[in-house]
Structure formats: structure tokens, C-alpha cells
Amino acid sequence: xxxxxxxxxxxxxxxxxxxxxxxxxxxxxxxxxxxxxxxxxxxxxxxxxxxxxxxxxxxxxxxxxxxxxxxxxxxxxxxxxxxxxxxxxxxxxxxxxxxxxxxxxxxxxxxxxxxxxxxxxxxxxxxxxxxxxxxxxxxxxxxxxxxxxxxxxxxxxxxxxxxxxxxxxxxxxxxxxxxxxxxxxxxxxxxxxxxxxxxxxxxxxxxxxxxxxxxxxxxxxxxxxxxxxxxxxxxxxxxxxxxxxxxxxxxxxxxxxxxxxxxxxxxxxxxxxxxxxxxxxxx
Amino acid sequence: xxxxxxxxxxxxxxxxxxxxxxxxxxxxxxxxxxxxxxxxxxxxxxxxxxxxxxxxxxxxxxxxxxxxxxxxxxxxxxxxxxxxxxxxxxxxxxxxxxxxxxxxxxxxxxxxxxxxxxxxxxxxxxxxxxxxxxxxxxxxxxxxxxxxxxxxxxxxxxxxxxxxxxxxxxxxxxxxxxxxxxxxxxxxxxxxxxxx
Numbered sequence: 001x002x003x004x005x006x007x008x009x010x011x012x013x014x015x016x017x018x019x020x021x022x023x024x025x026x027x028x029x030x031x032x033x034x035x036x037x038x039x040x041x042x043x044x045x046x047x048x049x050x051x052x053x054x055x056x057x058x059x060x061x062x063x064x065x066x067x068x069x070x071x072x073x074x075x076x077x078x079x080x081x082x083x084x085x086x087x088x089x090x091x092x093x094x095x096x097x098x099x100x101x102x103x104x105x106x107x108x109x110x111x112x113x114x115x116x117x118x119x120x121x122x123x124x125x126x127x128x129x130x131x132x133x134x135x136x137x138x139x140x141x142x143x144x145x146x147x148x149x150x151x152x153x154x155x156x157x158x159x160x161x162x163x164x165x166x167x168x169x170x171x172x173x174x175x176x177x178x179x180x181x182x183x184x185x186x187x188x189x190x191x192x193x194x195x196x197x198x199x200x201x202x203x204x205x206x207x208x209x210x211x212x213x214x215x216x217x218x219x220x221x222x223x224x225x226x227x228x229x230x231x232x233x234x235x236x237x238x239x240x241x242x243x244x245x246x247x248x249x250x251x252x253x254x255x256x257x258x259x260x261x262x263x264x265x266x267x268x269x270x271x272x273x274x275x276x277x278x279x280x281x282x283x
Numbered sequence: 284x285x286x287x288x289x290x291x292x293x294x295x296x297x298x299x300x301x302x303x304x305x306x307x308x309x310x311x312x313x314x315x316x317x318x319x320x321x322x323x324x325x326x327x328x329x330x331x332x333x334x335x336x337x338x339x340x341x342x343x344x345x346x347x348x349x350x351x352x353x354x355x356x357x358x359x360x361x362x363x364x365x366x367x368x369x370x371x372x373x374x375x376x377x378x379x380x381x382x383x384x385x386x387x388x389x390x391x392x393x394x395x396x397x398x399x400x401x402x403x404x405x406x407x408x409x410x411x412x413x414x415x416x417x418x419x420x421x422x423x424x425x426x427x428x429x430x431x432x433x434x435x436x437x438x439x440x441x442x443x444x445x446x447x448x449x450x451x452x453x454x455x456x457x458x459x460x461x462x463x464x465x466x467x468x469x470x471x472x473x474x475x476x477x478x479x
Contacts, residue, residue, distance in 0.1 A: 007358055010349065014362060018369035025373055029380035129446050 036088050037065055043084040044077055049161055051075045051182030064089065075099060075181045076162075099181030099196045100273045101165070101174045105150040106206045106265075107220045109170035120170065120220045121145040131155060133190040144170075145219035148208040150193055156185035176272050201250045202270045203257060205230075210243045222265050230259035230268060290421055293414070295476065297425035303401045304433040305463075305470035310401030314434055315459065317395070324438035328431025330392035332424060335405050337374065338367045339423030342406035343416050356410075363406045371397045401430055437466060 040061035048056035052073040054063055063069035064085060071089065072082040107120025126135050126143035132155040135142045142151050152170035164178035165185050172185070172194070186194035193208055205224060209216045213225035226244035238252035239259060260268035303309045310331070317327040342363050350356055375393045378386040396402060405426045409419040440462050449458050 003354075006353055007355055010353060010355060011358060011362060011365070014345070014349070015365055018365060022369055022372055022376075025376050029376040031379050130448055131446050134446060 034065055037061055039088045040064060040085055043081050043088070044074060045081065047076050047161055047182075049076055049180075049182040049184050050187075051180075051184065075183075078180075098273055098276055099183075099198050100176045100179040100271055100276070101181060101183060101185055101194050102197050102204045102206070102269070102271055103150060103156075103172045103174060104193045104195060104204065104206055104208045105148075105171050106222045106267055106269075107144070107146055107149045107171055108168065108222075109152075117221065119222055120149055121218075123219075132188075136190045146209055146211070146216070146223060147219075148191060148210060149220065149223075151191070155188040155190065156194060159184045159188035176276060197271045197273055199273055200255065201248075201253065202255050202273060203248060203253060203260065204269055204271070205246050205248060205267055206269050207245065207265075207267050210245055212244050216244070222267060224265065224267055227264065229262045229264060233258050233262045290418065293418055293422050294425045297422050298429040298432065299470070300473040300476045302429040302433055302470050302473070303404065303426045304430055305467040306474065307404065308467075309404040310399050310430060313395060313399060314430075314437065315456075315463070317392070318434050318438040318441055318459075321435060321438045321442060324434045325431070327392045327395075328427070328434050331396055331399065331401065331430045332427025334367075334371060334374070334393070334396045334399075335402050335427040335430070336420055336424040337370055338363075338402050339405055339409055339419040340416070341366050341370050343409060343414075343419040346406075346410050347416075359407065359410060360403070363403055367402055367406070368397050401426065433466070433470070437463060440466070 041058060044057040044061060046057050050056065052060045052069070052075070054060040054069065057074075060069060060074065064071060071085045071091065074081050074085075105120075108118075109120050109122065110118050112118050122143050123140065123145040124143055126138065128134055128138060130153050132151045132153040135151050135153055141147045144151060150171040152167050152172070154167050154172070156165050156172050157167060161182075161184065162178050162180055164175045164180070165172055166175070167173070172189075174185075174194075181196055183194070183196055186192070186196070191208065195204060197204055207222070207224035209220070209223045211219070211223075213227070216223035216225050224245050226241055226246065228241050228246070230246050231239040231241050235258065236252050236254050236256070238249045238254070240247045240249055255270075257270060260266075260270065297303070301307060304311065304314050313327055313331070318324050345362055345366050346356075346359060350358060350362060355362075371393055375386075378393075405423050409422055412422075414422060441459055444458055444462060453461070
């Protein structure tokens with residue numbers, strides 16, 4: 001009987017002592033956290049997409065609290081989120097611009113009615129790991145004839161939390177309705193093919209080939225050959241021709257779309273971003 | 284001199300031939316759960332090493348100074364759980380206040396360790412083998428290093444396995460379990476290492 005009692009007594013005492021020590025420690029070691037941090041965390045969507053450039057929503061909230069980051073960097077939370085955050089921090093919110101991602105490659109691997117290849121050609125069969133980065137590292141830089149175009153193994157698809165990107169005929173396509181512009185896909189693309197567009201910067205040249213015109217034509221029927229028609233047409237001097245590829249200088253581009261009309265390959269595309277509704281945080 | 288030999292023996296056997304995860308199969312749940320990325324695996328390994336060393340020390344005291352004199356050896360398991368849980372809580376609070384950098388690195392892993400059986404296991408093994416205070420602490424730290432070694436190796440294997448084209452039915456967890464089994468098989472090879 002005494003054995004049981006000692007056991008109960010000793011363990012009870014141990015528990016009591018530890019409990020007391022912890023209770024005291026929680027008072028002594030109490031670290032004051034800013035109550036605004038929890039509030040900020042609450043109004044962020046919690047998707048941890050990383051589009052703001054911080055490690056998850058918590059990281060962004062802390063940066064905002066310290067004043068290191070501006071409000072309105074959260075693309076997935078959108079305006080609602082920015083307004084709420086601004087209220088908490090007691091500043092005025094800037095409007096969050098609607099952005100969507102666009103893929104700078106048009107080399108869809110398709111054939112026309114007669115069986116001729118239209119779009120990007122393949123130079124071989126790749127049977128390795130189904131991953132863009134792995135495929136781009138093999139000798140010859142992947143299975144696509146074009147060394148710059150989309151590989152189509154879908155690293156961007158895997159990176160997208162919103163199901164907004166898919167592979168169609170071997171090239172990634174963004175569903176602009178679903179895209180919230182976090183650019184997680186851009187970070188996942190080993191060929192840096194994905195760029196953001198906003199209503200003010202809406203025109204994109206959907207090719208990234210730096211090869212010479214003849215080489216580009218050999219590997220893809222819709223590659224930019226650097227002919228310069230767009231440059232000549234542009235009245236605002238906004239097109240730069242560099243390394244056999246036309247590029248848009250967004251500081252000068254006025255979104256007129258004249259270049260798109262003259263491109264012999266039909267490569268210059270604009271997104272539908274200006275007609276899309278503002279992003280709103282999910283309830 | 285003989286003491287040094289024993290200490291080195293403990294060190295090597297705890298890391299390799301009696302690896303807590305791959306030979307004794309303690310602490311499997313963080314091993315499977317926190318091994319998707321090498322970075323987090325390293326963090327977890329460090330946290331476990333830290334806690335195992337401290338828990339060994341504290342449990343040795345509780346056992347040798349309180350339980351044994353009162354003939355309460357049979358209450359070891361209960362008492363050790365109590366000690367470990369409190370210590371982890373205490374360490375977490377202490378780090379948050381005084382070493383925020385370390386708290387940032389280990390913070391999220393500490394609560395996960397509270398009920399880790401590798402930590403409880405090391406305390407019980409120390410008693411079973413009759414280690415003294417220093418030996419217990421060394422066994423704890425080395426056990427933690429063995430844990431780190433296993434989980435970091437396993438995380439890097441899993442990172443590569445994730446990229447491979449493995450059959451649909453094995454994707455994800457099943458292939459991870461098979462890899463873990465193969466690793467355990469490989470570590471069994473160290474059991475030939477009879478030092479002392």
C-alpha cells in the first residue's frame with residue numbers, strides 16, 4: 001500500500017513541480033508580440049504562394065509590420081486584402097493591379113490536315129524523368145528542336161496552386177480567368193518563359209528564341225525570326241530587336257496593338273487582363 | 284583510458300550500428316513525416332539532437348536521484364514522459380525569449396518532438412544499459428546525430444524518388460516506405476561493427 005502511495009505522491013509532486021516551473025517560465029519568458037501581426041495574418045489568404053517574394057503569408061505579414069514591405073503585394077488576396085491590411089496598419093492602400101501570367105512560346109506541337117507539322121518540332125524522343133528541368137539538362141537541351149521554347153513537362157502546372165495552367169499540345173497555356181498572377185509558375189520554369197502582364201503592359205511577344213532566323217524556322221514554324229516588321233510599325237519606338245528576337249520596352253509601349261497586326265508569324269499576343277474582374281480574397 | 288573507449292563505443296554504436304531509426308525503429312513518424320525536403324530534415328535533425336541530449340541528462344537525474352532511491356524504477360516510462368514534455372515546453376519558451384535565431388530555426392519542430400519515441404527511447408536505453416551521467420548525455424547526442432544522418436539521407440533519396448517515373452500505385456508514400464526499408468537493410472550492415 002505504501003508503495004502505491006509513494007509512487008502516486010512522487011509522480012504527483014514531480015508533475016506539480018514541472019507544472020509550476022512551466023507556469024512561472026511562461027510569465028518570465030513571455031515575449032510580447034504585436035497584436036497587429038495576428039490580424040494581418042488573418043486577412044491574408046494563407047495560400048503561401050510566395051508571389052509577394054516572402055516565405056509564405058506569415059513572412060509577408062511580418063515584413064509589412066516592420067514596414068519593410070508595402071501593402072498590396074499580395075496578388076491572391078487582391079484589393080479586399082490590401083484594404084483590410086491598410087486599415088490595420090493605419091495607412092492608405094494602393095490598388096492591387098490585376099496581373100496574369102503569359103507564356104512566351106507559341107510552338108504548339110500540332111499538324112495540319114495534310115500532316116505537315118505546324119508549330120514546334122521535336123528532334124527526338126525523351127524518355128527520362130518527366131520534369132522540365134531534368135529534360136532541359138540532357139545533351140542537346142531537351143527533346144524540342146527549339147532550344148528556347150516550352151518543354152511541356154509541366155513544372156509550371158505542378159507549381160500552380162490555382163489550377164490555372166495546363167499543357168496543350170506540348171506548350172503551357174494559362175487560364176486567365178483562374179490565374180491570380182502569383183508567378184509561382186514563372187519561378188518553376190527552367191527556361192524563364194513565363195512573364196506577368198497587367199492592363200497597362202498587355203502585349204507580349206510569345207516567343208523566346210534567340211537563334212538566328214533560319215535556325216528558328218527549321219525548328220518551329222511560328223518562331224520569331226527577328227524580321228523587324230513590328231519595330232518598323234511601332235510608332236512609339238517601343239520594340240527592341242536584340243539577338244534575333246523582338247522585345248517590348250514597356251516603358252514606351254502604349255498598348256496600341258499595331259505590332260500584333262503586322263507580325264508575319266502572328267506571335268504578338270495580348271491578354272484579356274483588362275477585362276478581367278479585380279481579384280478578391282476568398283471568403 | 285578505458286572510459287574513453289567506452290565513450291567512443293557509445294558514440295559509434297548510437298550513430299551507426301544501433302541507429303535509432305533504421306536499426307531500432309524508434310521515431311519513425313518524424314522520419315516519414317518531416318523528410319520531404321532536405322532543409323526541413325536538417326532542422327528536424329538538429330532539434331532532435333538538441334532535445335535528446337537534454338532529455339538524457341534530465342531523465343538521468345530523475346532516475347538516479349529520485350526514482351532509484353525510492354525503488355520506483357517501474358515508473359520510469361511515466362516519469363520520463365512527464366520530464367520530456369515539460370523540458371521541451373521549457374526549452375521552447377527559453378529559446379523564444381533568449382535565442383530568437385535558434386527559435387526561428389528549430390521552433391516549429393520542437394512541439395513535434397515532445398512525444399517522439401526516439402527521445403523517450405534514449406532515456407530508457409540509458410537506464411537499461413546503466414550509463415552514468417556523461418555517458419547518457421553522449422548517448423543522447425549521438426543518437427540524435429544518428430537520427431539526423433538517417434533523416435537527411437532519407438530526405439535526399441525522397442527528393443530524387445519524387446522526380447522519377449515510378450509506377451502509379453507506388454507513387455508518394457508507398458515508395459517512401461520501400462526506400463526506408465531498403466535503407467534500414469543497408470544500416471543493418473553496420474551491426475557487424477562489434478566494438479566493445
